Amino acid sequence: MEEVRSTTAWVATHSSHVTVDFTGIEKVAENMKNSLPKVEWDFEGIHYFDNGPLTVQYLLVLDTVNFCFWPDEEMSYDHLASGLKVTLESDKSAFDADRLQKYTGPQLRKMLNWPRPLPLEDERVRLLHEVGLELERSFEGKASKLVESSHNSAAKLVALMACHFPGFRDHTVYKGHQIFLYKRAQIFAADLWGAFKGQGYGDFEDISSITIFADYIVPAVLQQLGVLRYHSSLANIIMKNTEIVSGSEEEVELRACSVYAVEKMKELISKKTGKQVLSVELDLWLWAFGIQCPSLQHHRTLSIYY
Numbered sequence: 001m002e003e004v005r006s007t008t009a010w011v012a013t014h015s016s017h018v019t020v021d022f023t024g025i026e027k028v029a030e031n032m033k034n035s036l037p038k039v040e041w042d043f044e045g046i047h048y049f050d051n052g053p054l055t056v057q058y059l060l061v062l063d064t065v066n067f068c069f070w071p072d073e074e075m076s077y078d079h080l081a082s083g084l085k086v087t088l089e090s091d092k093s094a095f096d097a098d099r100l101q102k103y104t105g106p107q108l109r110k111m112l113n114w115p116r117p118l119p120l121e122d123e124r125v126r127l128l129h130e131v132g133l134e135l136e137r138s139f140e141g142k143a144s145k146l147v148e149s150s151h152n153s154a155a156k157l158v159a160l161m162a163c164h165f166p167g168f169r170d171h172t173v174y175k176g177h178q179i180f181l182y183k184r185a186q187i188f189a190a191d192l193w194g195a196f197k198g199q200g201y202g203d204f205e206d207i208s209s210i211t212i213f214a215d216y217i218v219p220a221v222l223q224q225l226g227v228l229r230y231h232s233s234l235a236n237i238i239m240k241n242t243e244i245v246s247g248s249e250e251e252v253e254l255r256a257c258s259v260y261a262v263e264k265m266k267e268l269i270s271k272k273t274g275k276q277v278l279s280v281e282l283d284l285w286l287w288a289f290g291i292q293c294p295s296l297q298h299h300r301t302l303s304i305y306y
């Protein structure tokens with residue numbers, strides 16, 4: 001996580017298209033210092049939960065395919081989370097490692113009750129196969145064993161995931177420097193922590209080490225709040241829904257500046273209140289705010305990472 005923090009800070013200080021506005025951060029921190037809005041994990045009631053290892057298996061499958069819900073305007077994260085939940089409720093072995101290795105695009109569509117091909121469907125299927133195979137090879141087929149191997153460390157869990165599953169290696173090269181974001185690996189740790197309320201499979205002594213999850217909703221919210229400012233050419237691209245290429249300077253800056261800005265916001269709120277604030281909590285608040293705001297325009301990048 002230190003690498004996520006330091007490399008995203010490097011991007012923020014060398015950024016050409018996105019600026020982090022410290023006055024904007026100060027304003028948000030000032031507003032939040034008295035009442036930091038607490039958003040409950042699963043505030044929408046769409047996730048599977050049985051307080052046991054099957055929930056861990058469900059969350060790993062969910063975060064394996066938790067990316068790119070566009071250009072299909074009707075598709076959203078909620079369809080994914082609830083579709084996988086219904087699947088598991090009717091067939092408890094649906095996410096067994098051997099079955100994960102065999103799913104096809106049409107079968108995944110059927111699970112989600114989706115009438116047409118999913119965005120990046122072939123990649124979603126490939127990543128499910130990858131996770132099924134590696135779970136079988138290294139963790140007796142069980143996501144719970146993977147989590148147990150992290151010995152209550154979220155940072156270790158993220159490192160283990162990056163090591164075992166190439167699809168979770170969310171990094172890029174920016175102006176010659178390697179930048180780490182690890183969005184889906186971090187969100188898996190956060191989902192466990194949220195679902196299990198910091199107990200059992202969600203008991204991570206270093207949950208404070210996690211950063212926010214750099215997706216396409218959070219940068220848009222931060223821009224709306226005046227925390228991020230876009231160069232006019234980038235603002236135009238986003239306004240016109242023009243695709244931004246994965247790995248481009250613009251894309252890396254949008255994601256990295258978001259991580260950096262929220263780290264700064266967190267430090268400031270903690271200083272003002274004398275209480276520790278977690279990036280996970282800020283992320284959930286920003287994300288929940290973003291998805292309730294249908295007019296919010298986000299950047300469009302075809303990516304398997306978010």
Ligand SMILES: Nc1nc2c(c(CN[C@H]3C=C[C@H](O)[C@@H]3O)cn2[C@@H]2O[C@H](COP(=O)(O)O)[C@@H](O)[C@H]2O)c(=O)[nH]1
Nearest residue numbers: 041042043066067069076077213215216217218287306
């Ligand atoms: N930063 C951040 N990004 C998040 C999430 C979540 C879901 N987390 C759930 C877990 C527990 C809570 O109950 C949350 O509901 C999804 N995403 C990202 O959003 C995008 C989808 O958006 P739309 O097209 O509108 O559905 C896509 O990139 C997806 O990867 C989050 O928490 N934080």
